Amino acid sequence: MPIRMEKTLKELAELVGGEAAGNGDALIKGVAPLESAVHGDITFIINSRYAAALSTTTASAVIVPPDMKVADRNLIVAKNPQLAYAKILILFASKPLPPKGVDKRAFIGRGPRIGKEVSVYPYAHIGDNVAIGDGTVIHSGAHIGDGCRIGERVVIYPNATIRDGCIIGDRVIIHPGAVIGSDGFGYAREGKRHFKIPQVGIVQIDDDVEIGANTTVDRAAFGKTWIKRGTKIDNLVQVAHNVTIGEDSIIVAQAGIAGSSKLGNNVILAGQVAVSDHLTIGDEVMVGGQSGVISDIPDKQVMSGYPAIPHREWLKASATFSKLPEMRKEIKELEKKVAELENILKAS
């Protein structure tokens, strides 16, 4: 994807709230990461570990943190070079497409309330009494169930499904194939059989949330499954009924959260983590990859393993794991030696 326009270094520094150093009038025509940036590009260095690259890259300018400011280079000095890079990349990469309107091959149910500058692509399905906010894009094959309320500047990618009654905030992104509002997995026993408990709640997704490709978020048995502002969920994640996830949390691919568990703000679950049902996970908790959480975790803990224990303990125990057979042998030998010593002493 060619990313080409022209801005001066000064203009870009202003955009990101940074300081231009070197030739502020230098023309920047592209943006690229360090390993692929060439003449004309601006790139970024995140910390002094990559300092050597500052003299070897052929990029026309580099975004650096304050402690890496040097005299002989076109720079933008910024507290958070990665953030500055992201903002410049948006400027260069954004393709301001004109809104498409509602394609006549989309299905629109009764009583729609559709905002301005909306795009609805062919073969999307909008149920009855759906509200869609200004600037929202609904791609082909996406399904919006009856009574859903979709915010402004939302993007719903192809073949995503949002079942009836769900509420989606502003600037939410739902990636392809994601499913929002499928039935929670709830049954009453009837002898040896399972009797389905109707799942009459909804899913509420607040502003600035992202839901990854083929991720599933079940509707509540009653009330709501709730994902709060700014939380980002990766691909193939399972969020069960009545789960609450706080603000600005990060749920990495293939993690799963069982029914009614509540996660705090700024939680990070790494890939393939499992959280059992009805648990409370505090704010700023981090859980390492593939861990299994089966009890509550207070704020700010870093946990790993299954069952999850403090990460440092887990690191040490894991490092010892491969020594288990050796340890067992040592114990057996000790037992033999101690028995011999006991015999000698008894005999004496």
Added chain:
Amino acid sequence: MPIRMEKTLKELAELVGGEAAGNGDALIKGVAPLESAVHGDITFIINSRYAAALSTTTASAVIVPPDMKVADRNLIVAKNPQLAYAKILILFASKPLPPKGVDKRAFIGRGPRIGKEVSVYPYAHIGDNVAIGDGTVIHSGAHIGDGCRIGERVVIYPNATIRDGCIIGDRVIIHPGAVIGSDGFGYAREGKRHFKIPQVGIVQIDDDVEIGANTTVDRAAFGKTWIKRGTKIDNLVQVAHNVTIGEDSIIVAQAGIAGSSKLGNNVILAGQVAVSDHLTIGDEVMVGGQSGVISDIPDKQVMSGYPAIPHREWLKASATFSKLPEMRKEIKELEKKVAELENILKAS
């Protein structure tokens, strides 16, 4: 979702085969779980652990088990209060929509046999020679391949895919994005390359099965992958080719069952469990979350861990895991002390 109608306590008791106590003519206008039930609602208490709520809830009636019958309350006394609740909830929550018929924007192949009171939504794709039973609902974007046979009162949610030749029983629910009948993962080695073995079998799903959102069930290499009556499968589960799952089993989210394994009746696999290929898992087996099963399991065992061992053993061993570094140190110290003792005795 407002759930509103009016029934007397007596009428509801009769519906669920329970006994009305208190004012049998009390009007019930809604149904809700304990934490959200208000005046006019009926709710339920599952066991005496929640007995205190019986005096604090403002609900107009409570479903209780026989040992919790009290004098001063409108009650339905039922052996299984959760089951009674589910049945009343269905009564209140069901929205008897008139069948939509086959929308003219759905694609219908040659030779369809479509029952009465069927709904096929826009942009659904029904292949050639498909049979669809009475009362079945096929949502938008769902794909039914050539030659499939779909039973009565089945619901196939949006963007689910059922490939050709599969057989779906009565009252089956296929949630959004689920894939039934994709090719099994089978290859013959040809030098260093992989030569695809055609997967010429089907998937057969028996009555009353539920398949979760974005779950995948591969078609058999030959013969059939078979999910038997009453089994409930959660979201994002993988069922490989030629697997058989018995009746009334529960497969929780993100579990995976490898090729040709056979599970019995009333099996429970918790979340993220993996079952290796060509295994036999007996009836009423339970496997704990994230466990990895790599050998056969006889009936009625409860297993955990990877490789899975009896759950009680696993509980004890897991509790000891974090002590590993300490144990290693203790062994080293013991070795030193024993060596000293040996030296002393040798010297004496």
Added chain:
Amino acid sequence: MPIRMEKTLKELAELVGGEAAGNGDALIKGVAPLESAVHGDITFIINSRYAAALSTTTASAVIVPPDMKVADRNLIVAKNPQLAYAKILILFASKPLPPKGVDKRAFIGRGPRIGKEVSVYPYAHIGDNVAIGDGTVIHSGAHIGDGCRIGERVVIYPNATIRDGCIIGDRVIIHPGAVIGSDGFGYAREGKRHFKIPQVGIVQIDDDVEIGANTTVDRAAFGKTWIKRGTKIDNLVQVAHNVTIGEDSIIVAQAGIAGSSKLGNNVILAGQVAVSDHLTIGDEVMVGGQSGVISDIPDKQVMSGYPAIPHREWLKASATFSKLPEMRKEIKELEKKVAELENILKAS
């Protein structure tokens, strides 16, 4: 699915490069695995472990390896009986459907370049400036984004999504619900919030690759996520941004590979394996089921566990795991005994 045609044993031997033994004119009318083959069928035996079946099967012919050649049977002697079986099965099972052309109910954007003998089914969505090679089949509900290049004889199954700009080689198979080119999971911190980094790269999938049902392959942050020739990926696998997977690798269901990791050729990841980000996995590496890889692996290693260690070590350590409580008790007892011995010696 009835698989019926007529070939002589000689003809089939020639097809697979094997040697016909017994009656070369015997008519073969079907093909089936050992457990279901009947008179008229050809079947196969992979090695001498199943030698007894050679005399009990009622199949009309058997494909066997050279060391199992016997006098009294119609045989095809082939170095790799499974491969020969697969080739014969293709002959019998292939249904040469005439290409359907582009259905008028499919959406085709501007500037399409569509090859010969292509099939595009109803409600497929082909974006602007898409190229589709000869003989390719795009099923209903599949989405091909703007600017994609799709090779020859590709099959894209229903409800799969390929977002804009991706490149798909020849003979690639994309199973239902798979998502190619969704945004990578990349954010810059902005205080406690997460600022989305535009994902401006693509996905490139080379010839003869297979992508399983509901598998997700994210587009690169910059550059490309790359899956090389002949690699086969099972269902529900997560491939993160900027990952490279070499040639002829096998990624089993529900495995996940985090950002920027590079896998070599002929790698095998078993089910539910997780590979951390920015790692290098060598050629011909095998990783056991549910393992967690958190550091680089050189060529030809077999690894298991989390963190992954050499498979043999892991086997031994795992076998000892359930002994942990017993070992702990033994250590405590040894400590007591050694203390007693020390006391005795001190006293003497």
